[in-house]
Amino acid sequence: MTAPAVDWLADLQDQAEHTVMARGVSKIYHMGDEEIPALDGVDVTIRTGEYISIMGPSGSGKTTLFNVIGALIKPTEGSVFIDEIDVAQLDANELAWLRCRKIGYIFQAYNIVKVMTALENVTLPMLFAGVPADEAQDRAVEILDRVGLGDRILHTPKELSGGQQQRVAIARAFANRPAIILADEPTANLDLKTGEDIIHLMKEMNAERGVTVVCATHDHKMLDISDRIVWMEDGQIKKIADRDEVKIEISQMSEH
Amino acid sequence: MRVASWDIGKLALRPRLVWIMALSSLKVRLHRTFLTMLTIVTSTAFMMYLFTMPRSGDLTERQSWMLMLVLSLLVCAAGVLNTMLMSVTQRYREIGTMKCLGALDSFVLLAVLTESALLGLAGALAGVGIGLVISILLGLGEHGLAFAQHLRLDGLLWKVPLVFAVGMALTTLGAAVPAAIAARMPPMDAMRGEK
Numbered sequence: 001m002t003a004p005a006v007d008w009l010a011d012l013q014d015q016a017e018h019t020v021m022a023r024g025v026s027k028i029y030h031m032g033d034e035e036i037p038a039l040d041g042v043d044v045t046i047r048t049g050e051y052i053s054i055m056g057p058s059g060s061g062k063t064t065l066f067n068v069i070g071a072l073i074k075p076t077e078g079s080v081f082i083d084e085i086d087v088a089q090l091d092a093n094e095l096a097w098l099r100c101r102k103i104g105y106i107f108q109a110y111n112i113v114k115v116m117t118a119l120e121n122v123t124l125p126m127l128f129a130g131v132p133a134d135e136a137q138d139r140a141v142e143i144l145d146r147v148g149l150g151d152r153i154l155h156t157p158k159e160l161s162g163g164q165q166q167r168v169a170i171a172r173a174f175a176n177r178p179a180i181i182l183a184d185e186p187t188a189n190l191d192l193k194t195g196e197d198i199i200h201l202m203k204e205m206n207a208e209r210g211v212t213v214v215c216a217t218h219d220h221k222m223l224d225i226s227d228r229i230v231w232m233e234d235g236q237i238k239k240i241a242d243r244d245e246v247k248i249e250i251s252q253m254s255e256h
Numbered sequence: 257m258r259v260a261s262w263d264i265g266k267l268a269l270r271p272r273l274v275w276i277m278a279l280s281s282l283k284v285r286l287h288r289t290f291l292t293m294l295t296i297v298t299s300t301a302f303m304m305y306l307f308t309m310p311r312s313g314d315l316t317e318r319q320s321w322m323l324m325l326v327l328s329l330l331v332c333a334a335g336v337l338n339t340m341l342m343s344v345t346q347r348y349r350e351i352g353t354m355k356c357l358g359a360l361d362s363f364v365l366l367a368v369l370t371e372s373a374l375l376g377l378a379g380a381l382a383g384v385g386i387g388l389v390i391s392i393l394l395g396l397g398e399h400g401l402a403f404a405q406h407l408r409l410d411g412l413l414w415k416v417p418l419v420f421a422v423g424m425a426l427t428t429l430g431a432a433v434p435a436a437i438a439a440r441m442p443p444m445d446a447m448r449g450e451k
Contacts, residue, residue, distance in 0.1 A: 067444050072356070072442070072443050093267055094266065096361075097264060099355070099357070099358055100357060103356075107353070111350075111352075116280075127270060128273070129358060130267075130268060
């Protein structure tokens with residue numbers, strides 16, 4: 001008799017432990033008369049606080065899945081839940097709120113607003129969220145200091161290297177204390193060493209702040225620090241591996 | 257069932273940020289800002305001049321000038337349209353990024369409209385002044401110090417506001433389409449990798 005209640009409790013607990021849940025997500029793009037399926041029935045659950053990498057060749061649906069999770073595009077079929085909230089039910093303003101408060105985006109090309117200083121870039125999302133200007137500025141200084149740019153807060157992107165710009169982007173993404181960070185190929189434009197630094201910074205921030213990180217990447221350096229890796233192919237999830245499994249595979253790869 | 261530790265909220269429009277965005281965009285593209293303002297200045301100055309020009313010119317001549325006025329106003333609107341379209345397309349990724357950071361469609365719309373309204377305001381003000389000055393100078397040249405009797409200075413109370421309003425309306429008209437394009441731009445465009 002007690003079994004159903006326990007199930008229910010377990011369910012509840014399970015729900016509380018994940019941040020993103022995609023169920024049966026498909027996305028079809030139309031090119032003239034042609035239908036191009038970018039995603040084909042994807043199910044994925046992303047646990048709270050984990051660092052998950054999405055890997056796969058270009059055209060595998062990686063970016064589309066990423067955009068769907070980030071509430072940037074609507075799936076043709078299926079649903080996406082962020083903390084149990086069905087993204088499809090939200091209106092334009094609520095979506096903007098979600099992007100502003102709950103999701104932090106990190107882009108391949110940094111996308112720092114060129115005409116603004118590092119400080120202004122990090123302050124911007126907080127101002128959109130309604131944080132008072134003074135408080136936003138204090139928090140921006142603190143977080144820029146955390147990503148190692150404490151002495152460059154008044155520099156504009158022109159005066160910053162690629163790695164430094166990506167640090168600004170990371171600070172900006174974490175500014176509103178989001179639930180998820182979405183990073184799209186964050187190291188693709190960086191050299192090996194700088195890319196490694198950025199990966200470690202993201203991992204540290206992930207551990208410190210307990211923020212879930214979802215990262216689309218080609219970069220095999222990313223495998224080492226990911227809790228789980230999702231492999232995509234032809235719009236489907238081919239495999240989801242835990243870090244331990246991946247480590248074994250890598251060691252096998254290096255043996256051959 | 258919702259077990260989220262938070263509830264979806266709503267974002268409010270931040271007028272102060274709209275203002276800052278518009279100003280910084282004008283400042284960054286100062287050359288183009290200046291050139292666009294020039295088209296507004298010349299067409300409103302032309303209009304103001306036609307309204308106040310010395311009476312010596314014969315009527316048919318003045319009528320044919322009215323046609324030119326319409327043409328110059330159209331050219332001005334096209335100039336503003338062009339400038340604002342460029343301003344928007346150049347900032348495609350910037351606008352998309354801001355949308356990812358929480359910019360509302362209405363925020364983007366208002367920022368672009370404010371930018372053009374500021375252009376219009378400055379241009380129309382200068383145009384009204386310059387048009388009047390040209391009339392006065394020509395009147396001085398033709399009639400000497402008694403120029404004031406020969407100028408069409410009657411109804412200045414409606415002429416000045418009318419010219420000013422036409423200048424502002426033209427800029428708003430020219431900016432309407434670019435503003436709508438920018439506001440409706442999907443945020444995912446910012447995600448694309450190209451520089």
